Amino acid sequence: MGASNTPQSNEGAQSPPELWDPLVRISHWLIAVAVIANGLLNKAGGTIHIWIGWGVLALLALRFVWGFLGPAEARFSAFPPDPRAAVSHLIDLVRGSPRHYRSHNPAGAIMVYALWACLVVVTGTGLYMTGAKSPITIAEEKAAVAAGDWSVLVKDDDDEKGEDSKVLGEAAKEVHEIAANLMLVLALIHVAGVAVESRATRRNLVRPMLVGRIKDK
Template sequence: METSRPVWDRFVRFFHWTVVSCVFLNYFVFEAGEWPHQWAGYLATGFVVARIGWGFIGSRHARFSDFFPTPSRLTQHLRAVRMGQPVHHWGHNPLGALMMLALMSVVLTLGFTGWLQGTDAFFGEEWLQDLHRYLANSLMTLVGLHATSALIMGRVERTRLVKAMVTGVKERY
């Protein structure tokens, strides 16, 4: 049985940690509406757009075709986990893929709503500011769920998931 494999290429890892940094800085350090906050948001949004492109032309496990969470893949995965027999996935498992797509969608929507707030048509619109704040809080909830799930699923699937996002090599133990 194969125990390790290069999975996450340099771009995927750089994308991941860049977006993590931007989200952390924007939520905990930078003042909302100030230029560092705006540019960190634009950087995160740009990286998500680039990651979407990489999902079509990137390395094997970076491609959406390798992990897209179809209903049947999700059902099979959940059934196997519930039965205590999770199937090993070298790339994203179906729930991890669903989370990745949700996180990227929220980051894109945050970037869009943030950008809209700087336009003449929407400047100072309270509903848009509220939506942006709600999305930011939702993102942080998803981030917490993502991190917790990575730790739990790493144990359940006996895989070093966090280490893989640093080294690029996914190891089974």
């Protein structure tokens, strides 16, 4: 999900470099599938939805650790967020003279961090709404309720703490939905950006996230 913002020359006959290691590629596609599944396919708040949310949280944690300990191209230092460089790159793209980058261009790097920020907010609010309970615990509670045992859902709402918790829960739900919808919009922009960039630079930018290498068209 990240790489060097250093421009790359097209000259030379060397083999394409290994850009993305397996962990980066696998985590990228698993998160993409999870976003589609939870955002468009399964029931919000359902057991599967929660299982997928925990899976995304684990993938994010692993990717963030990899951002410090992984190979050079995977480290955060290789693709720092630089708004000015991103704007400059977009201007070059519009002018028809985009520079070639080893992998992510500056605009792509900004998108990566924006998507990660949305994922952090979505998973964080999801944890708050479920009380950070594991999917197994939630499934057991639902089974108990289905069997007629409502005691697992009984809470003390008579004090101010209970009321405050309810207000915070509603706020978390609102933020969760907004961040999730924003993430879907950003994902669409990301896909469109990859398509435009691939055409403008005559490089297939999807290929390296599939097999780890870039190949000029």
